[in-house]
Amino acid sequence: MDSMKKPFFNKVAVLGLGLIGSSLCLLIKQEGLAGTIAGNARSQATLDTALEIGFIDSAHSSPTDAVEDADLIVLATPVGANKKIAKAICQSLKPGAIITDVGSVKVAVIRDVAPYLPKEVHFVPGHPVAGTEHSGPTSGFPELFANRYCILTPPEETDPKSVALVRALWETAGSIVEIMDAAHHDRVLAITSHLPHLIAYTIVGTASDLEGQLRNKKTSNSPEEKTEEVIKFSAGGFRDFTRIAASDPIMWRDIFLNNKDAVLELLGRFIEDLTAMQRAIRWEEGETLESTFRRRRQIRRDIIEMGQAGSFNPNETEG
């Protein structure tokens, strides 16, 4: 954290009380960063849980109600919901309020939210690169953001004081804050997060289908047994993929729909590269395989050197 003192907001409205939303509320409570927190979620059960745990002070089924008089509004719903929410709340925002978000894509968020905001409201798009395989209002914990990057992508004309306040919020959460161009963010995250998740979701399906086939041949095909061997021997590498594939389906649907161009471009590159490996195996090009593997291992070593390998939370995955 830099030398700036802790940011303080009279009222914070958090729209969406899943893993990120609830963790942020818990952090704000723990650090005393807000007078009150108004929470919004579509489901009454989520609101009840949030009140019961106590990380919000008031519960609102309507985002419009929640944002009233708020100094800071945090959009923490799946990114596909942003446009609708922006339209709904834009008339109720307090002049001078700061609105930020936690979405994993940034160009689409700016496209969906910015046009609806009054001039006197300051939009600072953000993305805490943190998460676990768990979701929902009971999965949050205030340490989620500690030692994780948080990327802010404010358009150039954004009020510097608002950017500084949002930065201070994340630094209070223990995050390392980076400012970046939104399009650049989407490309970097497409390769470091979105494509890995797509691949993980895919191979888990390929494995599951294969297992079904192997079982069919043995004439034992109860659903319980279907994935048995794939699961049993998952320690061989597959387990890491299933962990990533445990992330929230709606969140990820929205990420792929809203970062389509970058994901498709990188997916194309990946398939090209994979096809080259396929060819090297088919033609038994041992030297190509070995030298390729050797170069790739070095990247892991770079990650360890940069201290990004360890994790205080072994379940961390999303982004």
Place this chain on the structure above:
Amino acid sequence: MDSMKKPFFNKVAVLGLGLIGSSLCLLIKQEGLAGTIAGNARSQATLDTALEIGFIDSAHSSPTDAVEDADLIVLATPVGANKKIAKAICQSLKPGAIITDVGSVKVAVIRDVAPYLPKEVHFVPGHPVAGTEHSGPTSGFPELFANRYCILTPPEETDPKSVALVRALWETAGSIVEIMDAAHHDRVLAITSHLPHLIAYTIVGTASDLEGQLRNKKTSNSPEEKTEEVIKFSAGGFRDFTRIAASDPIMWRDIFLNNKDAVLELLGRFIEDLTAMQRAIRWEEGETLESTFRRRRQIRRDIIEMGQAGSFNPNETEG
């Protein structure tokens, strides 16, 4: 571990003193399962290290010397070396000796080793599904195999007593032993281990190449900075892939060359499945994406239920 008492061998010869070989030696020492352990490695430095750590009693640069009078011979070199070693040692094996291996492919091992063995030597192919991202004689630890599966693939005519002894050895190591057909093993491991590793190696390269390009555009392209952003934001999912891609390059080259058919078949299926996802993203088929992700998440939950999710060793990866 079953009720059988600990197996004991007057002399064990371990050929190959990397992660698996050294861990097995340490386990044998710890549990007092052998009178002496003869170690073989190609590099004198490895032999010196092994003697210094003390997990072997005698060091041999020739596998033929190491196996003399041994009751149990463990092939723990990369699987591509098996044929040459089998040819070299076949005249020096003691009648009644048991030979086993720890290779990640089993059809090729049987193909490469079995033809050279005298009738009175018993071959029990094996595969401990355990590993870490580290390699070499200093990376071993006796707990590596605890609570991990170990798959034995003895051909039908194999001496049952020899199979029971090898089973007892792995059970003493804390492993859960499964007997399986070699071809079935190779197919199951192709999806649970070999394909995940190939994908991980590939995406790490795709990411690294992209990073190089992004940097070029910024006209900053020192090698140190090349992978900077990919590494920084690796917590978003990419990190799990780099961990898998840190495995030993020669070991993995040999696995792909020696399980070529199963890997190519599954790679074909995976690319088909990935292409279907690509298409769903391109055509913005949100429901397809969501329902697919939802089904895949269930598989992770099955893994957790089966108790295969946790790991006493957070670096575990190989297979």
